[in-house]
Amino acid sequence: MLSCVGLGKQFGDRIAVDDVSFAIADGECYGLLGPNGAGKTTTISMVCGLLAPDRGTASIDGAPAGSLRAKAAVGYVPQDLALYPDLSATENLHFFGQLYGVTGRRLASRIGEVLELVGLAERADERVGTYSGGMKRRANIAAGLIHQPRLLILDEPTVGVDPQSRNAILETVGSLGISVLYTTHYMEEAAKLCRRVGIIDDGRLIAEGTPHHLIEAHGGQDRVRLSCETAGRTALAEACRRLSGVAEVRSIEGGLELVCDHGAAVLPTVVSAASHEHVALSGVEVMAPDLEGVFLALTGKELRD
Amino acid sequence: MVITCIVAPLALAGILGFAFAEGDSPSHVTIGVAGARADLVRAAEHAAQLPRSVSVRIEANRSALKEAVADGSLDGGVVLSARPIALNHLLIPIIAPGATPSPGFDVMSATSSLAGQQWSESMAAALSSRLYAGRLVAGSATDRAAISVESATLGNASKGILNYFAPSIAVIFLFVGAGLGMRSLLLERSSGTLVRMAAAPLKPNRIVFGKLLAIFITGIVSILVVWGATTFFFGADWGDPLGVLLMCIGATAAMCGLGVFLTSWAKDEQSAFGVALIVGLVLALLGGNLLPPGALPHFLQVAALGTPNGWAQVGFGRLSLLSEPASAIINPFLILMAIAVVTGGLAMTRVNKMVEP
Numbered sequence: 001m002l003s004c005v006g007l008g009k010q011f012g013d014r015i016a017v018d019d020v021s022f023a024i025a026d027g028e029c030y031g032l033l034g035p036n037g038a039g040k041t042t043t044i045s046m047v048c049g050l051l052a053p054d055r056g057t058a059s060i061d062g063a064p065a066g067s068l069r070a071k072a073a074v075g076y077v078p079q080d081l082a083l084y085p086d087l088s089a090t091e092n093l094h095f096f097g098q099l100y101g102v103t104g105r106r107l108a109s110r111i112g113e114v115l116e117l118v119g120l121a122e123r124a125d126e127r128v129g130t131y132s133g134g135m136k137r138r139a140n141i142a143a144g145l146i147h148q149p150r151l152l153i154l155d156e157p158t159v160g161v162d163p164q165s166r167n168a169i170l171e172t173v174g175s176l177g178i179s180v181l182y183t184t185h186y187m188e189e190a191a192k193l194c195r196r197v198g199i200i201d202d203g204r205l206i207a208e209g210t211p212h213h214l215i216e217a218h219g220g221q222d223r224v225r226l227s228c229e230t231a232g233r234t235a236l237a238e239a240c241r242r243l244s245g246v247a248e249v250r251s252i253e254g255g256l257e258l259v260c261d262h263g264a265a266v267l268p269t270v271v272s273a274a275s276h277e278h279v280a281l282s283g284v285e286v287m288a289p290d291l292e293g294v295f296l297a298l299t300g301k302e303l304r305d
Numbered sequence: 306m307v308i309t310c311i312v313a314p315l316a317l318a319g320i321l322g323f324a325f326a327e328g329d330s331p332s333h334v335t336i337g338v339a340g341a342r343a344d345l346v347r348a349a350e351h352a353a354q355l356p357r358s359v360s361v362r363i364e365a366n367r368s369a370l371k372e373a374v375a376d377g378s379l380d381g382g383v384v385l386s387a388r389p390i391a392l393n394h395l396l397i398p399i400i401a402p403g404a405t406p407s408p409g410f411d412v413m414s415a416t417s418s419l420a421g422q423q424w425s426e427s428m429a430a431a432l433s434s435r436l437y438a439g440r441l442v443a444g445s446a447t448d449r450a451a452i453s454v455e456s457a458t459l460g461n462a463s464k465g466i467l468n469y470f471a472p473s474i475a476v477i478f479l480f481v482g483a484g485l486g487m488r489s490l491l492l493e494r495s496s497g498t499l500v501r502m503a504a505a506p507l508k509p510n511r512i513v514f515g516k517l518l519a520i521f522i523t524g525i526v527s528i529l530v531v532w533g534a535t536t537f538f539f540g541a542d543w544g545d546p547l548g549v550l551l552m553c554i555g556a557t558a559a560m561c562g563l564g565v566f567l568t569s570w571a572k573d574e575q576s577a578f579g580v581a582l583i584v585g586l587v588l589a590l591l592g593g594n595l596l597p598p599g600a601l602p603h604f605l606q607v608a609a610l611g612t613p614n615g616w617a618q619v620g621f622g623r624l625s626l627l628s629e630p631a632s633a634i635i636n637p638f639l640i641l642m643a644i645a646v647v648t649g650g651l652a653m654t655r656v657n658k659m660v661e662p
Binding site for chain 2: 048049050068069071072074076078080081082083084085096099100101143
């Protein structure tokens with residue numbers, strides 16, 4: 001559906017996107033995961049034909065990105081709300097639908113469908129300016145879906161949205177069944193929605209694969225966090241280091257962090273060691289590796305930096 | 306859209322009409338004449354085509370008239386010199402009403418009464434016209450010319466100020482309107498809707514052309530509303546309708562082209578608003594839109610022809626003040642269209658950059 005080969009874009013001396021290549025199959029949800037300023041928006045701007053790439057090519061369903069055929073196949077949902085606040089959701093969808101050549105009964109029918117899909121049917125005739133932040137985001141997505149695109153491109157659609165609206169947005173996107181390019185810096189969203197994820201940092205795609213594959217390859221080991229008092233903490237750390245299956249013991253705020261292959265398996269021996277050292281544990285947490293860990297392992301920095 | 310096309314032009318027409326269309330004003334104006342025989346005054350009064358709201362009173366002498374104007378019982382007046390007036394001096398108030406000094410004529414008016422001044426000048430012109438005609442051999446070609454000058458000058462006098470200022474101010478309104486139209490485009494850019502349009506399967510120049518066309522249509526509707534409202538509600542006469550229509554099209558195209566081009570350099574909608582107002586005011590001053598005809602110094606009159614509103618003034622002035630036919634405005638119209646093509650083309654290039662990848 002979408003193929004990007006060696007995409008590159010430079011603004012002055014700053015390289016925003018450098019040799020980015022990836023492809024999205026029909027019906028696949030692909031996540032572009034990276035921190036703010038990593039090059040996600042620049043990449044999708046080139047895919048949508050809003051920016052001309054300096055290097056490389058992008059094609060949508062065989063048509064060059066930016067061509068009228070490619071644009072007609074894409075539904076673009078920008079990061080910021082891109083609707084007329086003085087118009088109702090219906091009026092906004094009417095206008096943007098017509099831009100894509102959807103008219104008459106088909107347009108009226110599509111407006112009803114997409115508003116139902118995003119859960120705004122009951123407030124369809126109210127001014128968008130009166131909507132809550134989450135409702136505006138959902139209306140923004142509806143405008144990207146009005147012409148039944150084959151590829152939906154969402155640029156960080158959940159930034160600044162309350163948890164309830166975020167869940168609603170994720171459910172909507174997950175139910176579409178069309179190709180989706182989803183950019184985010186929330187790793188849990190990418191892990192939940194996307195079949196494959198590309199990790200982008202400083203304009204370069206540094207890893208790509210299914211979340212499971214990425215975690216397995218780059219996510220490292222389980223971490224066990226122990227909350228305990230300061231007294232006896234040093235002795236407990238020494239005891240844990242001697243335990244089989246524990247690779248590393250770090251001192252963290254409020255306790256210790258153990259790095260091990262199977263956190264759940266070592267937990268009984270850790271609790272036993274704490275009892276032996278007369279250290280009272282106030283909390284124990286086993287954390288499996290995730291995409292956050294993948295990003296940390298690949299770049300040496302946190303995803304939200 | 307409704308505000309820009311209908312409400313604001315109607316408000317503008319209303320302000321202009323109530324400010325300048327004193328011929329329809331219910332308030333009565335009385336002007337005095339001193340130093341002229343009663344039969345000459347009556348003949349001049351008839352020639353001046355004074356409306357019913359204006360009456361003429363004969364005063365005994367200059368000091369009586371001056372006193373009556375000073376105490377407010379007269380809105381204005383004309384004193385004829387007791388000395389003989391040279392024939393060529395008689396032409397001055399006929400050809401250039403309001404010109405001072407007019408040898409042999411002393412026009413005075415209350416400072417608060419624009420109507421008093423206007424009708425006093427009309428009476429001065431009519432008196433001088435009758436005197437001029439009376440000194441020529443009856444039936445001569447020169448006599449007919451003098452009478453012709455008289456009727457041409459006085460026939461338009463009743464609405465002269467409104468006829469001149471209505472198109473004059475409306476043209477500046479066009480520029481500000483175009484700037485505000487461009488502001489809406491910048492607003493679309495900052496709000497993200499322009500990006501959404503650019504992502505749609507439309508050629509960028511179609512988006513730009515649509516935007517400019519909307520600005521032009523808004524402009525042409527607004528000036529036509531001012532024309533219609535000042536004509537129907539306040540009795541203004543902008544001149545030959547075909548000529549006025551052509552001038553409206555030319556002025557709108559030129560002012561919108563220039564307005565969009567200049568405001569397209571603004572960084573955001575706030576600065577576009579500032580640019581539209583400031584440049585609009587400068588153009589109005591430079592083009593002479595805020596001053597009576599011929600009031601600008603000579604070098605500024607030449608400079609006015611470097612502005613589209615200056616050329617609009619020329620065209621509208623020929624139609625309304627000189628009652629010339631539509632054929633008389635071909636040159637101003639063509640110049641305005643040339644300005645429109647150049648500035649509109651540059652504006653399209655600028656706006657295209659906002660939309661093109």
